[in-house]
Amino acid sequence: MKIITTIKNVFFAALLLGVTGSITPGCNGNSGKESGSDSTSTASSGTNDDKTLLGAGSTFVYPLFSKQFSEYNKLTGLKINYQSIGSGGGILQLTNKTVDFGDSDAPLTEEQAQKMGVPVLHIPMCSGAVVISYNLPEVKDTLKISPEVLAEIYLGKITKWNDAKIAAINAGVKLPATPIVIAHRSDGSGTTNIFTDYLCKVNDEWKTKVGKGTSVNWPQGIGGKGNEGVAGLIKQTPGGIGYIELAYAVQNKMAYAKVQNKSGNYITPNIASTSAASNVQLPADSKIFLGNTDAADGYPISGFTWALIYQEQNYNNRSQERAQNVVKLLWWTIHDGQQFCQGLNYAPLSPAAVTVAENILKSATFNAKPLM
Amino acid sequence: MMNVWKNVKIKRAFHQIRMEKFFKTSLVLIALSILILVISFLLTLVVQSMPSIKALGFGFLVGKTWDPVANVYGTYPFLLGTLLTSFLALLISIPFSFAIAIFLGEYFPRGWFSEFLKNSIELIAAVPSVIYGFWGLFVLVPLVRSLEIKLGVTPYGIGIFTSSVILAIMIIPYAASLGREMIRMVPSSLKEAAYSLGATRYEVIRAVILPYAKSGLMAGVLLSLGRALGETMAVTMVIGNTSLIPKSIFDPGNTMASVIANEFTEAASSLYLSSLIELGLVLFLVTVVINLIGKRIIKRFTTE
Numbered sequence: 084m085k086i087i088t089t090i091k092n093v094f095f096a097a098l099l100l101g102v103t104g105s106i107t108p109g110c111n112g113n114s115g116k117e118s119g120s121d122s123t124s125t126a127s128s129g130t131n132d133d134k135t136l137l138g139a140g141s142t143f144v145y146p147l148f149s150k151q152f153s154e155y156n157k158l159t160g161l162k163i164n165y166q167s168i169g170s171g172g173g174i175l176q177l178t179n180k181t182v183d184f185g186d187s188d189a190p191l192t193e194e195q196a197q198k199m200g201v202p203v204l205h206i207p208m209c210s211g212a213v214v215i216s217y218n219l220p221e222v223k224d225t226l227k228i229s230p231e232v233l234a235e236i237y238l239g240k241i242t243k244w245n246d247a248k249i250a251a252i253n254a255g256v257k258l259p260a261t262p263i264v265i266a267h268r269s270d271g272s273g274t275t276n277i278f279t280d281y282l283c284k285v286n287d288e289w290k291t292k293v294g295k296g297t298s299v300n301w302p303q304g305i306g307g308k309g310n311e312g313v314a315g316l317i318k319q320t321p322g323g324i325g326y327i328e329l330a331y332a333v334q335n336k337m338a339y340a341k342v343q344n345k346s347g348n349y350i351t352p353n354i355a356s357t358s359a360a361s362n363v364q365l366p367a368d369s370k371i372f373l374g375n376t377d378a379a380d381g382y383p384i385s386g387f388t389w390a391l392i393y394q395e396q397n398y399n400n401r402s403q404e405r406a407q408n409v410v411k412l413l414w415w416t417i418h419d420g421q422q423f424c425q426g427l428n429y430a431p432l433s434p435a436a437v438t439v440a441e442n443i444l445k446s447a448t449f450n451a452k453p454l455m
Numbered sequence: 456m457m458n459v460w461k462n463v464k465i466k467r468a469f470h471q472i473r474m475e476k477f478f479k480t481s482l483v484l485i486a487l488s489i490l491i492l493v494i495s496f497l498l499t500l501v502v503q504s505m506p507s508i509k510a511l512g513f514g515f516l517v518g519k520t521w522d523p524v525a526n527v528y529g530t531y532p533f534l535l536g537t538l539l540t541s542f543l544a545l546l547i548s549i550p551f552s553f554a555i556a557i558f559l560g561e562y563f564p565r566g567w568f569s570e571f572l573k574n575s576i577e578l579i580a581a582v583p584s585v586i587y588g589f590w591g592l593f594v595l596v597p598l599v600r601s602l603e604i605k606l607g608v609t610p611y612g613i614g615i616f617t618s619s620v621i622l623a624i625m626i627i628p629y630a631a632s633l634g635r636e637m638i639r640m641v642p643s644s645l646k647e648a649a650y651s652l653g654a655t656r657y658e659v660i661r662a663v664i665l666p667y668a669k670s671g672l673m674a675g676v677l678l679s680l681g682r683a684l685g686e687t688m689a690v691t692m693v694i695g696n697t698s699l700i701p702k703s704i705f706d707p708g709n710t711m712a713s714v715i716a717n718e719f720t721e722a723a724s725s726l727y728l729s730s731l732i733e734l735g736l737v738l739f740l741v742t743v744v745i746n747l748i749g750k751r752i753i754k755r756f757t758t759e
């Protein structure tokens with residue numbers, strides 16, 4: 084009985100709270116409405132406040148952006164509020180015109196571009212590498228991996244570490260007979276996109292059977308959430324292999340393999356070899372996956388992250404000043420802002436990429452007149 | 456003087472009536488708003504999953520492939536994973552939760568030790584699920600892995616079994632607390648009557664207390680099942696997240712809740728997004744159906 088009365092009391096108290104809550108707006112409903120419209124007007128004036136720019140998108144680039152934007156704020160007083168909600172979310176917010184710029188680890192898909200309706204500029208911000216990490220306590224040398232071996236491991240064709248194909252490219256390394264446990268990302272991710280795009284380029288079977296995307300139907304393996312999830316699976320499972328971002332692997336001192344590039348060289352992933360990967364002939368719109376680069380000294384599994392803005396900046400009654408601020412900010416990030424890449428283990432844009440990015444930014448317009 | 460007094464009385468009566476009416480209306484309004492909330496949940500889910508329902512139809516439920524690249528979405532592996540982990544968790548947790556309920560309800564209903572035990576069990580329910588995930592990943596997974604090595608199955612460590620154990624621990628307090636209250640509410644006259652007839656303590660528990668508290672115990676079990684079905688974070692961290700259909704309970708798998716949590720942020724195509732929302736709808740319906748079945752069971756137990 085005691086419990087029931089306690090429950091009753093609690094219920095009654097909750098009710099009273101609810102009632103008083105409902106009375107307040109009931110008694111002065113007008114003021115309630117007013118305060119409601121007040122808050123929306125502050126929200127919209129927040130977006131109209133030309134001293135604050137809004138951005139949303141990729142989580143990959145977030146650490147770099149927060150560093151760059153805080154430096155930019157010191158220089159110019161301009162505030163940039165960037166929400167790292169994922170590339171897909173950033174694209175959606177740009178489509179709904181609730182942010183000034185988005186950021187995505189992959190170019191817009193046809194469907195996404197169609198939803199935008201108007202041309203969207205892709206400006207490369209930096210590039211990142213995806214490394215192949217493994218857990219073989221017995222192996223002291225750095226493992227070498229060829230595209231063929233990597234694809235066959237992920238297709239489930241090579242199942243043991245001492246497979247003849249792995250041994251052939253790792254002469255002198257004593258490989259254990261441990262079974263290979265494959266780890267992949269379970270959350271949708273730009274890292275997965277870069278990795279699967281690379282596998283598509285180097286292996287036809289992968290291309291037809293699996294394909295590329297932020298999430299794919301993995302023929303084998305177990306999934307971990309985020310870089311930390313995959314890294315955890317690799318660290319815990321003897322014989323584990325998985326792909327993670329270079330920055331994460333470096334910071335956590337994980338072992339990662341040299342990967343053979345198109346020119347046949349085995350390349351250690353680092354900032355220099357990742358930057359080198361983008362130092363090739365790039366298309367004018369920069370929409371290219373860098374995987375399997377032609378650069379002889381370039382690491383083959385890497386990709387850009389792009390800031391996305393509308394080419395015509397006069398929409399939603401935006402002021403020209405605001406549009407100018409966006410373009411200036413991006414101009415700064417591809418030039419002076421690049422100095423912060425190295426410290427955070429991002430690869431700065433190659434000279435070729437900077438030139439392309441400059442030209443793209445120059446094509447941004449306000450009322451059909453160039454902004455720069 | 457009399458008149459004034461009368462007026463005051465009438466005024467007071469009016470005030471009372473108004474207060475009554477006001478109280479009643481606000482009660483109805485609050486109750487209605489909850490109803491509207493649930494219905495709009497359902498409506499939103501249905502409307503948003505329309506594109507996927509149209510494109511995939513019934514195949515969504517029975518399809519075995521979840522391939523965002525080819526835009527083929529079959530939820531069967533996740534449906535299976537959700538039901539497997541939840542019911543396995545329930546199976547593991549029931550002996551513990553019933554034992555705790557009987558112990559705290561009948562053997563040690565009072566005293567500092569009983570309070571201490573009771574509070575620690577309630578604490579289990581208060582720990583955030585991500586902490587269970589961490590604990591599972593760093594403590595339980597290696598343990599399960601060594602067990603798997605002994606059993607001769609592929610030693611992933613993570614998988615359906617590990618998730619079920621984590622879930623079982625997480626849901627114990629729900630069935631245990633409710634069961635304890637129910638057992639304590641068994642009238643002592645009944646128990647004393649049984650004792651006077653020469654029944655032992657075990658016999659009293661078996662023949663008097665458990666039948667009397669049956670509906671409460673079942674309700675607790677149902678509550679914990681509901682919790683297990685929707686649990687996301689801890690499961691995602693230890694289940695292995697693969698869309699392959701698990702062949703044994705030691706294989707990695709996936710649940711509906713964890714697929715939604717994993718893939719929602721980067722779902723780029725509209726059919727993909729809609730399929731994830733439909734997955735939410737299916738989870739919603741599964742929970743509702745299981746709740747209804749459970750209520751039916753409780754009703755049968757109590758009327759018998």
